[in-house]
Amino acid sequence: MSRRVTWTLLVLTSLLLVLAVVPLAAMMTARERVAYRDSQRAATRVIAAAAEEHLSDHKPAAAMRQELRAAARAGDCAAVYDASARLVASTPCGAAQGEEALELVAGVLAGHEPEPPENEGRLLAAEPAGEVRRPAGAVVLARSAGPLDARVAAIWGWSAAIGAAGLAATVVLSVRLARWVSRPLSTLDASARRLGEGALDERADVAAGPPEVRRLAATFNTMAARTEALVHGHRAVIADVSHQLRTPLAALRLRLDVLAAGAETGTAAELAAAQEEIARLSRLVDGLLAVARAEQATPRPSAVRVDEVVAERVAAWTPVAGERGLRLTAGSGEPGLTVAAGAGHLEQILDNLIANAVDAVPEGGSVTVDHRAAGDRARLRVRDDGPGMSERAKAVAFRRFGNPEARGTGLGLAIVHRLATVNGGTARLEDTPGGGLTVVLDLPLWPAAGRSGGSRSSPVVKET
Structure with missing residues (x-):
């Protein structure tokens, strides 16, 4: 029973944790990805705003290069392209200048909003410099996906840790609960088995377990006490009957034997018949007592x-x-x-x-x-x-x-x-x-192989 209770609680808890923790972790992962993308796009727009002043208004490129240096210090790779998709300026790293970057630039210059790809652990983002329909250029920013992956791994790691802690707590609580319920029942079962085997003084513990089990144990004790009183009463009656009947029968038989020793032929025959009836009555009493003992046997x-x-x-x-x-x-x-x-x-x-x-x-x-x-x-x-x-x-x-x-x-x-x-x-x-x-x-059959036992014979009653 303890195992069934423990496994049932574990299965239910596991299902609840899966239904609760996994969707929550997935939702947090999605929000983290969106926030990371929004942060990347915001950094790209800052560079695009500075690039627009240089490409459209023909202002000095100092502000644009300053933003590019800031992006480089933050670990990003950025590149600025003019309206003809020609590279104007970039950070020292070349991650924003590959074929995929050029495809993004072409899409942005055509007035589209292409889906930024992830390439070799880096996320690419592209923004137009100026108006969306008639941009003066485009900016591509490549950012490492490592921080995002670390955050996602942390989310799932903490989720797994919470689930494991929940399962561990469930194991402890379920084992304690199962023992709290099943141990008194096991004790009660053992007491019932010993009572059935003849230990009429056996009583169950009424101080442990849930209230229902304690009431059951108290009821069992009441039943056992009444059974013990009844059996002992019946045994006392049998002992009394055995003594009260056998003694006068034995005395009557002795008197008949004395009378038969000195009786005449006719009287001796009658006394012999009476002796046979006394013997038959003795056998009948013995038989009834044997049946009573057998019926009360435990x-x-x-x-x-x-x-x-x-x-x-x-x-x-x-x-x-x-x-x-x-x-x-x-x-x-x-x-x-x-x-x-x-x-x-x-x-x-x-x-x-x-x-x-x-x-x-x-x-x-x-x-x-x-x-x-x-x-x-x-x-x-x-x-x-x-x-x-x-x-x-x-x-x-x-x-x-x-x-x-x-x-x-x-x-x-x-x-x-x-x-x-x-x-x-x-x-x-x-x-x-x-x-x-x-x-x-x-x-x-005796269940334990290799064990041996024996018994002595009891008084026998014949059916003749």
Whole structure:
């Protein structure tokens, strides 16, 4: 933003300077040229007046020669011609006696007003001695164009200096203005990013920048404070619910175990059924708490090696799959593939997906986990050759208790979807070719190459 503001002000200032300084310099140059020409013509007329007295009135040439000497002292070259274009008198230099001077004399004697030329850095001017229509002679004065060129160069030099000073001042002011505006916005952006990464105590600076930016920072701080209060309140509720529900369930289960130890056959069967319901209720409570924690998660992304996590989770679940007569394998994958995910999230996702697949696939089936890069994403697939899902079940599978075909709590895929989404990824369900279900996860790649990270697994809730 700072560069855009600076360049915008520089471009606008440059246009204003060009539109203002260049025409002014051109106008001053034109006026200087006219003034120089008028001064030259005035000096020529002075000599012409003295020459007229000599040529028309036949007075002594002393006054004429005096004016010629004065012109020579001023650095001019002058020559006086009679009515027949014959040279009468001149200064020592011969710049006013060339072919161009004779052409000017012929034009003046013919009653014309020829355009004075510039020759080899000298400006020529011609004036009639006497009446314009019937002159008694003509005077040609050659003056160096050096002083005029110096003045013109000074005009353009000062104009360029003024323009450069204006641009330099604009650079300083625009940089300060851009920093004054953009620095608080950059700070606010960094604060918003840290808040989004889970730093709920992050606050923005409200003492810098324009009033609008300060108001925005104050609004952000209010929003952050309310978010922090809400999240902490929800976390407190979850902790309370976890304690208030798990404790009586554990106590009830212990009492049922004691009763079942000395119960008769019929009563023991009823107590066993009650124990199963207590266990199911415990799993349901754990699942709800896990979903609540996932929904409130604000992870700080870290670099997670996909191949290492996949290998670790496959190795951890292989004994369970072997007990059920299933084949669990890690399929093809790109080594070194790294994603940006919260600590433990990828492990929890894979645990839920593998647990669901192991519970759904009949004996003799297989479950495969593979991964590869897909553009700026890493794509993980958990494929099984089980019974699969109907289209209606797939449409609601990621909702809590949304899958009517689920044999367990129906919360595992909801946790998977939430954890994938909160890490900037997506999750979807596809049919496995030949039968079965494939869960496809797309997670963002870690932007910094060469950085590595890891995470530990979190508690898992199975959907059985």
